[in-house]
Amino acid sequence: xxxxxxxxxxxxxxxxxxxxxxxxxxxxxxxxxxxxxxxxxxxxxxxxxxxxxxxxxxxxxxxxxxxxxxxxxxxxxxxxxxxxxxxxxxxxxxxxxxxxxxxxxxxxxxxxxxxxxxxxxxxxxxxxxxxxxxxxxxxxxxxxxxxxxxxxxxxxxxxxxxxxxxxxxxxxxxxxxxxxxxxxxxxxxxxxxxxxxxxxxxxxxxxxxxxxxxxxxxxxxxxxxxxxxxxxxxxxxxxxxxxxxxxxxxxxxxxx
Amino acid sequence: xxxxxxxxxxxxxxxxxxxxxxxxxxxxxxxxxxxxxxxxxxxxxxxxxxxxxxxxxxxxxxxxxxxxxxxxxxxxxxxxxxxxxxxxxxxxxxxxxxxxxxxxxxxxxxxxxxxxxxxxxxxxxxxxxxxxxxxxxxxxxxxxxxxxxxxxxxxxxxxxxxxxxxxxxxxxxxxxxxxxxxxxxxxxxxxxxxxxxxxxxxxxxxxxxxxxxxxxxxxxxxxxxxxxxxxxxxxxxxxxxxxxxxxxxxxxxxxxxxxxxxxxxxxxxxxxxxxxxxxxxxxxxxxxxxxxxxxxxxxxxxxxxxxxxxxxxxxxxxxxxxxxxxxxxxxxxxxxxxxxxxxxxxxxxxxxxxxxxxxxxxxxxxxxxxxxxxxxxxxxxxxxxxxxxxxxxxxxxxxxxxxxxxxxxxxxxxxxxxxxxxxxxxxxxxxxxxxxxxxxxxxxxxxxxxxxxxxxxxxxxxxxxxxxxxxxxxxxxxxxxxxxx
Numbered sequence: 001x002x003x004x005x006x007x008x009x010x011x012x013x014x015x016x017x018x019x020x021x022x023x024x025x026x027x028x029x030x031x032x033x034x035x036x037x038x039x040x041x042x043x044x045x046x047x048x049x050x051x052x053x054x055x056x057x058x059x060x061x062x063x064x065x066x067x068x069x070x071x072x073x074x075x076x077x078x079x080x081x082x083x084x085x086x087x088x089x090x091x092x093x094x095x096x097x098x099x100x101x102x103x104x105x106x107x108x109x110x111x112x113x114x115x116x117x118x119x120x121x122x123x124x125x126x127x128x129x130x131x132x133x134x135x136x137x138x139x140x141x142x143x144x145x146x147x148x149x150x151x152x153x154x155x156x157x158x159x160x161x162x163x164x165x166x167x168x169x170x171x172x173x174x175x176x177x178x179x180x181x182x183x184x185x186x187x188x189x190x191x192x193x194x195x196x197x198x199x200x201x202x203x204x205x206x207x208x209x210x211x212x213x214x215x216x217x218x219x220x221x222x223x224x225x226x227x228x229x230x231x232x233x234x235x236x237x238x239x240x241x242x243x244x245x246x247x248x249x250x251x252x253x254x255x256x
Numbered sequence: 257x258x259x260x261x262x263x264x265x266x267x268x269x270x271x272x273x274x275x276x277x278x279x280x281x282x283x284x285x286x287x288x289x290x291x292x293x294x295x296x297x298x299x300x301x302x303x304x305x306x307x308x309x310x311x312x313x314x315x316x317x318x319x320x321x322x323x324x325x326x327x328x329x330x331x332x333x334x335x336x337x338x339x340x341x342x343x344x345x346x347x348x349x350x351x352x353x354x355x356x357x358x359x360x361x362x363x364x365x366x367x368x369x370x371x372x373x374x375x376x377x378x379x380x381x382x383x384x385x386x387x388x389x390x391x392x393x394x395x396x397x398x399x400x401x402x403x404x405x406x407x408x409x410x411x412x413x414x415x416x417x418x419x420x421x422x423x424x425x426x427x428x429x430x431x432x433x434x435x436x437x438x439x440x441x442x443x444x445x446x447x448x449x450x451x452x453x454x455x456x457x458x459x460x461x462x463x464x465x466x467x468x469x470x471x472x473x474x475x476x477x478x479x480x481x482x483x484x485x486x487x488x489x490x491x492x493x494x495x496x497x498x499x500x501x502x503x504x505x506x507x508x509x510x511x512x513x514x515x516x517x518x519x520x521x522x523x524x525x526x527x528x529x530x531x532x533x534x535x536x537x538x539x540x541x542x543x544x545x546x547x548x549x550x551x552x553x554x555x556x557x558x559x560x561x562x563x564x565x566x567x568x569x570x571x572x573x574x575x576x577x578x579x580x581x582x583x584x585x586x587x588x589x590x591x592x593x594x595x596x597x598x599x600x601x602x603x604x605x606x607x608x609x610x611x612x613x614x615x616x617x618x619x620x621x622x623x624x625x626x627x628x629x630x631x632x633x634x635x636x637x638x639x640x641x642x643x644x645x646x647x648x649x650x651x652x653x654x655x656x657x658x659x660x661x662x663x664x665x666x667x668x669x670x671x672x673x674x675x676x677x678x679x680x681x682x683x684x685x686x687x688x689x690x691x692x693x694x695x696x697x698x699x700x701x702x703x704x705x706x707x708x709x710x711x712x713x714x715x716x717x718x719x720x721x722x723x724x725x726x727x728x729x730x731x732x733x734x735x736x737x738x739x740x741x
Contacts, residue, residue, distance in 0.1 A: 048696050052688070076698040088693040092711030098697065101707065105698035141711065158697065 539598025542570025595628025
């Protein structure tokens, strides 16, 4: 579904991604782990189309299309969704209003009929239950005055409503207490499907206890240094990033 | 990832929908302003001597102000000198053929208003909204007049009111905005041509929205609308005005005066959707919207509420205010002013508290984009007599892009120690992170900005009558076209 090849990304003069290669298949939950500043969030934003990042080399093929050639909204309409680490407040715009506008923008792109409020509302309410969210969430302004946990849950609500093909969760666990983490994780797990790929970007192993990944990739200093199964995440927890990094360097240095 | 040619073309075409000109012969006064012009206007309207005398007094006062160069210069707006002798002060569409007295409206005019979304024909007219349609200097039609008359409500053109209801006009004209009030109000008092007149009798709750649609058509013509609304004891009326003008590369002057009077327990709700031609992207052309609007909450427990959505005009200079004279009276001002490209707006309100326990509420939302300059200027004055007066003001500014400006000048004068005043202000920018967030959810950049701006202005839109709130939102979006690059 997604193939990233030799991706190099700059912000200003600083190169952040230094040749990332990654394949993600439909149905896969893929975890990208790494220490602070390793480029995890950059990768997530580049996939979503944030224009402050400059792609200097490499390409990203998503469902056979050149993803980097699309506007952010076109990517969204093609089924790419980013759950933000820091969801943005939009004062005065109702949550339900945004959800419906986004939902219909995507439907329109796919040549489907737009839903009116009467048909849309029951659908949203269903998803609210999934995330143990109160209906009053819908009438509040987007993320305005939300607690950290509420903001994260709101991202997952949008994810659940928009049903993307490729969901990227950027540090969704940061700032969540254990109860909220469980709710968010069960919401995400409910969205696992053979047609959908989920990329979970996280600093800590903790989230992966609840969203069990099929593959784990370790990003250090703009490169993926190790890839493996779930056990790699546990190893990281045990040895820390520096441990894994040291082993990697050793592996590179020692001729086999 | 540059925008495609089609996208650019689409934007260019969507700019200003009302910029067309109606080809119609018009009966115009010669260019220039002198006593003769005043006499000509008065004669065209077949006015009684008292009206002419009032106009002439106003003219003489204005002429002395002009000589002393008293055109107001304090506002935060910039424009070249206006040549008052180069303006046509009266232009009326010529009736076709012999006037048959049946009150038939020229089909050309009907078609024009229909194109503007204001059908006047018996069959098509808007349900629940009575319309007075003003074309250049004259009112061409007023709908639902008879139905309203059954309730004793007078809704007609100002010219007709001078003929049919001279006592009411004489009693109230200039009672809120004196003819010597300010340069532009004085000019209006001399040369005003048409506008609407409303009288709602005691205890009557006007069952429909009353509205006036102002259309400027003729070239080099000024429009000097005059509107007077009187709500008698215990009555209620909601009134709305809308306006548009053709696209032209020269500026045109619109100097209106609106006076509202609310007697005991009466309420007037006055809403404006101002969409005069704003000029082109380089700031060429557009209407100078220099207007004086004021209400007098004369009676006890009376209430006057102004809601304005100002998206058009090259320059807006406008401070709809309320004189809170009756005890317990309430004044409200809700405003959204948007300046894009090279538009300038200096707008706000004046709340003058005289009666006891008077309350005023001000919510101003200024939006600046392009090179637009947006100024909020407001005065809250609590007089000695206004024991227990309260005011709440909220002024928020939203900036889009790097080249626009927002300015706030709140003036507060308190002469009674029991007054309670609150003032809140904020300035924010439409952030790239907000736009990206919404685009990531599938909205185009234009739709994202429009959503953010509409969210910002929502508090004010809530005050508009339902039908017009939708129109206002749409207008705001259209006026922002091209503000994100």
